[in-house]
Amino acid sequence: MRELLLIGIGAGDPDWITLQAVGAIQRLDVLFVVVKSDELDDLVQARRAVIARHRSEPLRVVELADPPRPWRSAPDYDQAVARWRAERLAQWSDAVAAALGEGEVGGFLVWGDPGLYESTLAICTELVASAPNPITLDVIPGISSAFALAARHRIPLNRQGRAVQLSPARLLRTGMPDGIDDVVVMLDQHQVFASIDPTGLELYWGAYLGTPDELLIAGPLAEVRDEVLRVRTEAIARKGWMFDTYLLRRV
Template sequence: MKKIYLIGIGPGNLDYLTVKAINTMKKADVFFLLEKRGRKEHEDLLKIRKEILKKCLNRGTYRVVTAKIPERKKGSKSYKEGVKTWRQQKAEVVTELIKSKMKDGENGAFLVWGDPSLYDGHLEILQHILKQGAVNFEYEVISGITSVQILAEKHKIPLNRIGETIVITTGRRLKEYSPAEVVNVVVLLDSYSTFKHFKDADIDIYWGGYLGTDDEILFSGKLKDVIGDLQRIRKKAKKKKGWLMDTYILRRPEGSESNE
């Protein structure tokens, strides 16, 4: 039987790679690296994954297979439908990789950014492939350190105070919240500075760009006072590196009205 490992690698910095992740990498015969054409961000992230392999494993003990995956088409369909179609296309690529690039009894691995359980499609893709019955394999998930954990670590904050709720969402969904509903809202996947919808409310922001990497930027303050600076920082970072990965938490200040 073939076996696939989904290995969470944290932010790509060796300091955040778990011992379990490294030990599992040592078991893999082949690493599958999925590549999106022509995007600087994906080229950089691919390079980081290759460097991790070089630093953690002995030369000649593993194979690397890179495969091109399509970009998600934006436009005609709803966001959810668009992502579903895109995952279907990725599933076809992954099926072919498992079928043709692994022998029976071999272990294959995907290096997943952060942790495979948080806004990542690999698990659903593997489950979809098994359901379709196109190829058979076992699989295992190895946890990684998420960007959310590093955000809390670097700002030296807990994600919640006593008994409070934590919401984890995307920039796209953040707009559905009213300022009064914000207690602790962690936001990922936000290319559009959606925090600006809360600029008039009494809310604190703890923001981190490229967390856990050498380019890390941290910023925090009362949103209404710092929003201009934060937007400038985001714009400058994006221009300098060609892409930006950021995560933030919006938080009701201590002592303000609570419904909990």
């Protein structure tokens, strides 16, 4: 029987990894690494740091060149995402079939947690279901950026007896959802927080969480949004990429 492991490696700090994930990394025979065309060296180095910290034996690595992500400009978002996932599924299926032998353990390192705004789990579930030879799939949870953000700001994500919502930024273009007072926002390429009505809202923002470049800003949205925009722009100019997450909270 072949095994495929999806290993959550946390939001950035190599120590933000569970003992179960350490054991999974040590069991791997093959590591599948998805390489994005625009990915910079420090992201590659972060993966290497996790492996170097938690494994001493040599590891066979298979690199997968990620298909382009057309939905950023495509008129039909859902259709573009479906096409991209189908391309990933075909490529990954071929790679696993060729590289993962009988009795071997393969794995993907997944930023944050495999179950939160991560397509790897959905694609690998289809891969396993359609594989001509049996493969077992196991998921090892990790520390998501949402929980890392709360820890860094020393706040709970929810307030007593009240709901908290996790949302991509594109769903907040018209403002906070009705009936929800706390929203964790991810995937904000267009700084949606700066375009919504700030009245009665607080912002808890974090970028590069768990790394030496970590940035944290918090306060009333009306007072800190310009600072976040400035700091964010400077960080992208300096590093060339941005991973940020934030909590919007009604006062």
